[in-house]
Amino acid sequence: MAVHVExxxxxxxxxxxxxxxxxxxxxxxxxxxxxxxxHPGLKERxxxxxxxxxxxxxxxxxxxxxxxxxxxxxxxxxxxTVAIVPAIAGG
Amino acid sequence: xxxxxxxxxQVKAQIREVPVAExxxxxxxxxxxxxxxxxxxxxxGHVPGALFVPRGFLEQRVEEKLPDKSRELLVYCAGGTRxxxxxxxLLDLGYTNVASVAGGIGKWKEAGLPLVVPRTLSAEQTQRxxxxxxxxxxxxxxxxxxxxxxxxxxxxxxxGSPAGLYLAAAGVGTIGLVDSDxxxxxxxxxxxMHTNASVGKPKTTSGAATLRALNPDVTVVxxxxxxxxxxxxxxxxxxxxxVDGCDNFATKYLVNDAAVLTGKTVVYGSIFRFExxxxxxxxxxxxxxxxxxxxxxxxxxxxxxxEAGVLGxxxxxxxxxxxxxxxxxxxxxxxxxxxxxxxxxxxxTSFREFRVRRDPGCAVCGxxxxxxxxxxxxxxxxxxxxxxxx
Numbered sequence: 468m469a470v471h472v473e474x475x476x477x478x479x480x481x482x483x484x485x486x487x488x489x490x491x492x493x494x495x496x497x498x499x500x501x502x503x504x505x506h507p508g509l510k511e512r513x514x515x516x517x518x519x520x521x522x523x524x525x526x527x528x529x530x531x532x533x534x535x536x537x538x539x540x541x542x543x544x545x546x547x548t549v550a551i552v553p554a555i556a557g558g
Numbered sequence: 559x560x561x562x563x564x565x566x567x568q569v570k571a572q573i574r575e576v577p578v579a580e581x582x583x584x585x586x587x588x589x590x591x592x593x594x595x596x597x598x599x600x601x602x603g604h605v606p607g608a609l610f611v612p613r614g615f616l617e618q619r620v621e622e623k624l625p626d627k628s629r630e631l632l633v634y635c636a637g638g639t640r641x642x643x644x645x646x647x648l649l650d651l652g653y654t655n656v657a658s659v660a661g662g663i664g665k666w667k668e669a670g671l672p673l674v675v676p677r678t679l680s681a682e683q684t685q686r687x688x689x690x691x692x693x694x695x696x697x698x699x700x701x702x703x704x705x706x707x708x709x710x711x712x713x714x715x716x717x718g719s720p721a722g723l724y725l726a727a728a729g730v731g732t733i734g735l736v737d738s739d740x741x742x743x744x745x746x747x748x749x750x751m752h753t754n755a756s757v758g759k760p761k762t763t764s765g766a767a768t769l770r771a772l773n774p775d776v777t778v779v780x781x782x783x784x785x786x787x788x789x790x791x792x793x794x795x796x797x798x799x800x801v802d803g804c805d806n807f808a809t810k811y812l813v814n815d816a817a818v819l820t821g822k823t824v825v826y827g828s829i830f831r832f833e834x835x836x837x838x839x840x841x842x843x844x845x846x847x848x849x850x851x852x853x854x855x856x857x858x859x860x861x862x863x864x865e866a867g868v869l870g871x872x873x874x875x876x877x878x879x880x881x882x883x884x885x886x887x888x889x890x891x892x893x894x895x896x897x898x899x900x901x902x903x904x905x906x907t908s909f910r911e912f913r914v915r916r917d918p919g920c921a922v923c924g925x926x927x928x929x930x931x932x933x934x935x936x937x938x939x940x941x942x943x944x945x946x947x948x
Contacts (some may be wrong), residue, residue, distance in 0.1 A: 473910070476831050476903075477859065486906065512859075522853035525899075527912045535915055550910060552850040552901060555830035557863045558717045558805035558872070 468493055470543045473550040481508045494537040495526060500548060513551065523554040531555065566639060573941040574657040578665045581632050584657075589630035592620070594644045595663075599636060603673035605666060609646035614639050616647055627653045632660035634666070677702040683775065687729055688693055693919035695891045701729060705775065707888045708732040710797040712785065712813055714765040715739070716863065716873030717827045719802030721881040725801075726769040732777045733769060734797060737761040738784040748870035785809055787932040790816045799884050800824045803877060805862060808935040814839065815932055818923045823887055825895075827880045830860075832869045832904040834876035835915060837895045838883050841923060844896040849917040849924075854935070872904050884927035 471489050474482045480502045482488060483506065490505070492498035495551040503510035513524055518539075520526065526533045543549070576584070585607065586589060593604050594613040604610065610617045613635070624631065631653055635641040648656045667673065667783070671745065679687065679698060683705075690696045690704075709730050711718045714737040725733055731943040739761050741752045749761075756764035762780035769778050781793055785804075790812055792799060802813055802824050810828075817824045823840040826847060839846045854860070886892040899912040922929040 476833050486747075486903070523851055523855040525850065530911060530913045532912065532914065534917070550901075550912065552835070552899070552912065554807070554853075554855045554860070555828045555833070555835060556805065556807045556810055556854070556860060557829040557831075557866070557868055558713045558715055558803045558827070 468543055468545045468547075470498060470502055470536065470545070472498065473548060474517075477553055477554055477555075478509060478512055478551065481512070482506045492543055494543060495533055495541045495549065496541065498543065499539070502545045525552040526550070527552065562810050564777055566642065569642050569646045573642055573649065575638070575660040576632070578669050578671065580668075580673060581634070581657075581659045581666075584630060584632055587630065590624055591632045591634065592624070592644070593635070594640055595635050599663075601676060601678050602609070603663075603675045604748045605634065605653055605663070606672055607868070608634075616644055617651065621651065622647065624653075627651070629656060630655045632657055632659055635662045637664050638662045656719065677706065679705075683729070686773075686775070690728070691941060696889060700889045700891070704729045704885070704888055705731040707799070708735040708797045709734045709793060709884055709888070710736065710807065711799045711803055712736045712800060713803035713805060714749075714751060714761040714805065715805060716748045716829065716868065717877040717880060718765070718801070720747045720874045720877030721801050721803060721827075721884070722751050722765055722769055723772065724878060724881040725884060726776045726778075727772045728881075729773065729775055730884075730888070731775065732779060732797075734779040734781055734793075735762045735765045736781040736783065736785060736793060738767070738782060743863075748868065748873050750874070785812055787812065787934050790932060791820065793819065794822060797822070799887050801880050801884055802826050803873075803880065807860070809852040810847060811854070811935050812932060815922050815929055817841065818846050819930075819932070825880045825883045825887070827876045829863070829868060829872050829876055831866055832872055832903070834872055834902045836876055836879045836883070836900045836902075837898060838887070840894075840896045842888075845914050846920060846923045848922050848929075849920045850899065850914050851919065852917075869904055872902075875902060875904065 469489055470492055474486055490501045492501050499510055499513055515521055528541055528547055574677055591605055591608045593608045593610045596612055600610050609623050633641040633644045638660050645658040687701045690701050691698055707730050709725055711722055714735045741756045741759055741761055741764050743757050751765045751768045760782050762782040766778040766780050769776055796857050818841050821841045826837045826839055827834050883894050886894050899914045901910045917927045
């Protein structure tokens with residue numbers, strides 16, 4: 468399933484400078500693996516060593532926070548957009 | 559022979575009059591009450607809950623204000639004469655349950671019953687805010703609300719500057735500025751509340767001068783301090799809404815926790831390089847900041863604007879969105895960003911909106927909160943990058 472991923476500016480250097488990538492993945496978990504395969508270093512910015520989602524990064528499938536869906540097992544449909552939104556505090 | 563005396567006698571014979579005591583009882587029964595005096599009389603005091611249509615506009619305006627013609631309706635004026643004529647007209651318009659209050663406001667006051675004196679605008683204010691007065695969602699009542707409101711700006715820098723300027727322009731009556739910093743020339747690329755002449759001055763002093771010059775109606779309170787667990791509750795206490803324009807996680811979590819513990823709404827904003835975020839955290843109505851981000855980004859991954867750089871116009875956009883949300887909260891109008899996270903990419907000119915929910919497991923606003931008092935965040939969580947491929 469072709470799914471779009473929106474990469475926040477802090478992580479774009481790890482994604483070849485891209486703001487948006489398109490990948491094949493059926494779940495959020497497999498999406499993160501696919502991201503890591505093509506852009507090494509991204510996974511550890513999203514997941515703790517234990518595999519849990521980092522608490523300063525939010526992942527949304529379309530408009531919904533995956534914590535209120537099925538977490539990393541949230542299924543993805545073709546055309547879905549997964550947004551990575553890290554905590555920022557500039558002012 | 560035709561005369562005023564004859565006319566009023568005839569009219570009073572055709573309508574129902576009630577004494578003030580019965581009027582008061584009718585109000586307790588949820589009757590509608592209509593004041594038909596002139597605007598200057600209304601401004602000096604009216605019956606609480608009354609609707610206002612001057613007698614000269616009665617036929618044209620009353621049906622829009624009182625569409626239910628069978629609802630119990632009382633009409634009053636200063637002494638009971640104009641209201642008698644108004645009651646006659648209302649009967650002609652098809653209202654079936656109308657009574658005029660005998661003796662009007664005069665008798666109401668004599669009986670010691672309460673009056674409401676509306677906050678009215680001066681001639682200068684009517685001019686200054688005329689463009690607000692013309693907007694139906696604001697009007698004189700809304701502008702009066704703004705003039706009575708108090709907004710606290712945490713940070714008088716990138717986000718605080720546009721927010722402060724526009725909230726002052728809008729006539730928010732009291733604006734508090736919290737900042738412990740001093741104006742530096744490098745701030746002037748984006749912190750538009752400050753000027754060349756204020757370099758070296760405390761940001762609160764500089765900002766206050768700018769806001770007072772823009773709008774003398776505004777009382778600016780300068781809080782030249784760094785917020786900590788020991789002072790934050792006292793600082794935020796008098797304010798209706800908090801605008802979070804601070805520039806570090808420690809203050810964000812401190813303000814969030816203080817706001818949740820005291821039930822105050824925070825308009826959240828943050829920026830990084832060319833991206834911004836905004837939301838509204840209203841205790842009881844939606845999530846708090848900790849629901850969204852239970853932990854801060856480690857310092858190495860979250861450089862400040864001074865370290866990472868920032869597109870100067872970016873805080874202008876986000877700060878304005880925050881000011882807009884603050885005004886909507888104060889006016890009680892529109893749909894706010896409660897439960898919604900707005901993200902903005904200035905390079906793409908794209909806005910995204912995400913649904914954010916209260917987390918039942920949230921440490922401060924969840925079902926079993928573990929944070930019940932304030933503490934200063936010791937921000938020492940450290941990010942250890944693993945070697946690629948490990």
